[in-house]
Amino acid sequence: MQENSNRITELFNIKYPIIQGGMIWHSGWRLASAVSNCGGLGLIGSASMYPDILRENIQKCKKATSKPFGVNVALLYPNLEEIINIILEEEVKIVFTSAGNPKTFTETLQKEEIKVAHVVSSTKFAVKCEDAGVDAIVAEGFEAGGHNGRDETTTLCLIPNVKRNISKPLIAAGGIGLGSQMKAAMILGADGVQIGSRFAATQEASSHNNWKDKITELKEGDTQLTLKELAPVRMVKNNFYNELEKIYDEGRNAEALIASLGRARAKRGMFEGDMIEGELEIGQVSALIDEILPVEKVFENLIKEFNDTKNPVL
Structure with a gap:
């Protein structure tokens, strides 16, 4: 350059x-x-x-x-x-x-x-x-x-x-x-x-070292854009993501989505290191x-x- x-x-x-x-x-x-x-x-x-x-x-x-x-x-x-x-x-x-x-x-x-x-x-x-x-x-x-x-x-x-x-x-x-x-x-x-x-x-x-380590393990397809009803966000597919998918399967209840997000999920995942129940936001380039x-x-x-x-x- x-x-x-x-x-x-x-x-x-x-x-x-x-x-x-x-x-x-x-x-x-x-x-x-x-x-x-x-x-x-x-x-x-x-x-x-x-x-x-x-x-x-x-x-x-x-x-x-x-x-x-x-x-x-x-x-x-x-x-x-x-x-x-x-x-x-x-x-x-x-x-x-x-x-x-x-x-x-x-x-x-x-x-x-x-x-x-x-x-x-x-x-x-x-x-x-x-x-x-x-x-x-x-x-x-x-x-x-x-x-x-x-x-x-x-x-x-x-x-x-x-x-x-x-x-x-x-x-x-x-x-x-x-x-x-x-x-x-x-x-x-x-x-x-x-x-x-x-x-x-x-x-x-x-961010937490657990999360940094997780980023280096991600492969193609491990992230998904979701929550379009609220504010679209790309995140890693984990238990929390699966919980959101279950809410979608039950009828796209916006109030239930908000309630699930309201548990400080992003902080819990990326800052506190909960790779299972936290919200983990990262781009597709993480596969590289x-x-x-x-x-x-x-x-x-x-x-x-x-x-x-x-x-x-x-």
Whole structure:
């Protein structure tokens, strides 16, 4: 990978156009600062943090890196006003928003000279992001882990379609964990990539070691997109997933689904290490992840794979 700047590296003042996903229960200050120190853009995942914990993570990240980093804000979670106020008070300069209306906080943040990117899963919503005035757009294919789009559009189809309909810098996400996949996304028209699952299986991720080990064992077909009635999410097939399937078999009772999710399932799985009854969110690219690595080694591999992948010639 060449160090020549492009629209993403210029926008965020980073060395490589690699953004780490702001994943719940994974993306604390250690992961975010490690990614930023390697030349990418680290993101603190605020959705799994109480406001005071978020402030602590921001302050620790500032001490751990002199490089740019940001905060991911999922707009479907509570305490949004308080979270935004903390971001403003702590003078965070980059915010990625998702799972909501991009107009909600973009203007407020940009008035404080904060760069705003928003995550979408369709061309329709990418256009709305551009209309909302965001600085960059993340287009996430259905291969991605965690909260996802209902249309099940793959990254391979989504990126070129979004590219021809917007003018803002474009970041590809979903199914990207190798340097060759990064190059493919950029050939399709992306200016950079956002990577989640590969960074979930790193030494610096704040998730439980049981979960990190589990990621390295996953094969093709071990994850499934479900819960479309609520908010679509890709997760590992385990006892909890089977419980959801039973609810579907009994008639797709939305209240029963909410009750099952309400038992702090995501924290129980990814943070506390319950691989049986916890909610385990990860992308399809997990089938390509064989070992837990330090972030520095992940970057080394990504850059080497990117450079070793030849552009095809017919």
